[in-house]
Amino acid sequence: MSPAAAPPPSPPGARDLRIATYNIRGGFGIWHAAAADRIAAVIDELDADVIALQEVPLGGSRGADVLAHLRAATGLNAAAGVTIDTTERRYGNAVLSRCPIRAARTLDLSFRHREPRGALDADIDCGAGLIRVVATHLGLSAAERSEQVRRLLAAFDTGAMPVILLGDINEWLMRGRALRALVTRFRRAPAPRTFPTLYPLFALDRIWIHPGELLIDVAVHRSARARRASDHYPLVARMRVPAPPGTVAGA
Secondary structure (H helix, E strand, O other), X not given: OOOOOOOOOOOOOOEEEEEEEEEOHXXXXXXXXXXXXXXXXXXXXXXXXXXXEEEEEEOOXXXXXXXXXXXXXXXXXXXXXXXXXXXXXXXXEEEEXXXXXXEEEEEEOOOOOOOOOEEEEEEEEOOOOEEEEEEEEOOOOHHHHHHHHHHHHHHOOOOOOOEEEEEEOOOOOOOOHHHHHXXXXXXXXXXXXXXXXOOOOEOOEEEEEEOHHHEEEEEEOOOHHHHHHOOOOOEXXXXXXXXXXXXXXXX
């Protein structure tokens, strides 16, 4: 990841966090080989406090539980947001966190007859009050994404606590309708290219934070291991979580 300027010192009671989003391509690397161990190693490289994952196998009679493997390999807390749930296959979004996950909810974003989609909505306690992490993977058509963004924005109140919305947005156009709706609610954030890893051309993976002034910076994590582990590079943001109301400096 490219070096970034050091942020100013945190105010008393505030805490800086590293937040990441990573599409793991179903646990298979760019050469279609099982890559769960390599993905776990990339997650270790990220050194992030909270990581949103997309395209996560969650078990079933015909597949491995990659999230269980990653949880065991990294020692992080985990929550799953299932979008496909059959006897043979469970699949969806997930969050890994160093901090306790106090609650987790799944929002159904499925659209007509297209692939089931959803968002994992988690309340995470990182020691400076709760933050709300909304991890998602939007659909492939413009109409689908617009409807999914409308549902996402209607589902949470950005005034209650800091909100992080992140994931694979699948928006290929820099001025797509879904992106315009998101930027209206969230402050515009850097959007470096993350896909495909062999030659990154598209900024499919995004991180937005509300309030926008909590965002410090955003960068792509490029490493030799990450290049092979998935067709998406991880995207990493630094944010500053303010002290809870009533915090006394030095207390």
